[in-house]
Amino acid sequence: AQSVTQLGSHVSVSEGALVLLRCNYSSSVPPYLFWYVQYPNQGLQLLLKYTSAATLVKGINGFEAEFKKSETSFHLTKPSAHMSDAAEYFCAVSAGAGNNRKLIWGLGTSLAVNP
Amino acid sequence: DSGVTQTPKHLITATGQRVTLRCSPRSGDLSVYWYQQSLDQGLQFLIQYYNGEERAKGNILERFSAQQFPDLHSELNLSSLELGDSALYFCASSNGYLSTNEKLFFGSGTQLSVL
Numbered sequence: 458a459q460s461v462t463q464l465g466s467h468v469s470v471s472e473g474a475l476v477l478l479r480c481n482y483s484s485s486v487p488p489y490l491f492w493y494v495q496y497p498n499q500g501l502q503l504l505l506k507y508t509s510a511a512t513l514v515k516g517i518n519g520f521e522a523e524f525k526k527s528e529t530s531f532h533l534t535k536p537s538a539h540m541s542d543a544a545e546y547f548c549a550v551s552a553g554a555g556n557n558r559k560l561i562w563g564l565g566t567s568l569a570v571n572p
Numbered sequence: 573d574s575g576v577t578q579t580p581k582h583l584i585t586a587t588g589q590r591v592t593l594r595c596s597p598r599s600g601d602l603s604v605y606w607y608q609q610s611l612d613q614g615l616q617f618l619i620q621y622y623n624g625e626e627r628a629k630g631n632i633l634e635r636f637s638a639q640q641f642p643d644l645h646s647e648l649n650l651s652s653l654e655l656g657d658s659a660l661y662f663c664a665s666s667n668g669y670l671s672t673n674e675k676l677f678f679g680s681g682t683q684l685s686v687l
Contacts, residue, residue, distance in 0.1 A: 493676075500574060500662055500678030501615075547615060559628060560676075564614035 459484045459552030463563035471571050476520075476535040478566050480548030483529060489551035490531040491560070492522055496544045504546070507531060518542070543570045575599060578663050578679035586687055590651040593682045595663030597644055603627065603666045604646040605676065606638055610659040621646055622669050650684070658686045 464479040482488060489508050493501040505516025512524045518541075522533045531548060548563040575598035585591055597604050606618040608631075617630035621640035632638075635653075640646040650657060660683050664676040 493678075498680070500576070500664070500680050501676070502574065502678065503675045506675070559630070560617065562615045562617070 459488075459550060459561050461548050461550050461561050461563040463546075463548050463566050465566055466564065467567045467569070469569040469571060470538045472540055473537050476533070476538045476542065476568065478533040478546050478548075478568065480522075480531045480533065480563060481529055482531060482548075482550040484550055484552050490522075490524060491549040491551070492516065492520070492531075492533050493547045493549065494518075494544050495547065495565075501547060504533070538568075538570045540570050540572065543568055574677040574679065576663060576665050576677050576679035578661075578682050580682060581680065582683045582685075584685045584687065585653060587653055587655060589653050589686075590649065591653065591684065593648040593650070593661055593663075593684075595646045595648070595665075595679060597646070597663075597665030598677050601665035601667050601677070602644065603668060604640055604644070605664040605666070606632075606646070606648050607662040607664065608659045609662060609681070613659075615662075618648070627669065653686045655686050658684055660684075 460483050462481045491506045492504040494504050495501045505514045507514050507524045515521045520535045545565045547565045549560050552561050577596040579594045602623045605620045608616045618632040619638050620628040624640050635651050638648045660681045662681045664678045666674045
């Protein structure tokens with residue numbers, strides 16, 4: 458069965474430090490992969506998505522993610538954290554075949570940025 | 573602003589009651605998705621409608637039902653409410669039929685509290 462695992466439900470970094478949020482997936486078919494962000498009291502919004510065009514995907518707000526098939530990973534990174542990056546981050550994989558394709562969501566990682 | 577409108581923003585009710593959550597998708601989007609978000613379960617997909625027809629079903633309880641109307645707005649009906657139904661309910665929309673590599677646009681959610 459397809460699944461998404463986000464390692465670490467809470468991550469804390471200092472302002473200006475590297476952000477690394479981990480996501481591993483399992484899928485029996487080539488996956489589409491997504492990172493969404495949820496700011497406090499808001500709905501989720503798309504950060505970036507991987508659709509097999511390029512393994513390194515650049516998203517909004519300086520975030521990027523690299524698809525590594527051998528490691529079944531799609532980790533999210535940002536070189537320098539900003540206070541405004543504090544939010545909940547969700548990794549998702551589009552799984553299944555044909556009309557049975559669905560989005561499978563990770564449990565989320567809460568990112569805290571310390572001054 | 574995602575363009576997806578959810579009402580009401582907050583709902584407080586008692587066990588055993590019935591409530592209706594409403595969602596207006598982004599202009600031009602034909603698909604509507606309903607999600608439940610809670611601390612212990614994370615983001616759970618409930619159901620998807622496409623152009624008035626049910627397209628996919630997730631972990632939706634029998635006490636819950638939904639529909640999409642000709643003007644494409646959708647309603648999620650929750651009945652015989654239990655304490656455990658307290659959660660944030662999100663609606664999302666997309667243009668197409670499958671949520672494979674499409675971008676989902678999320679509303680700000682309805683916070684349901686069952687007392």
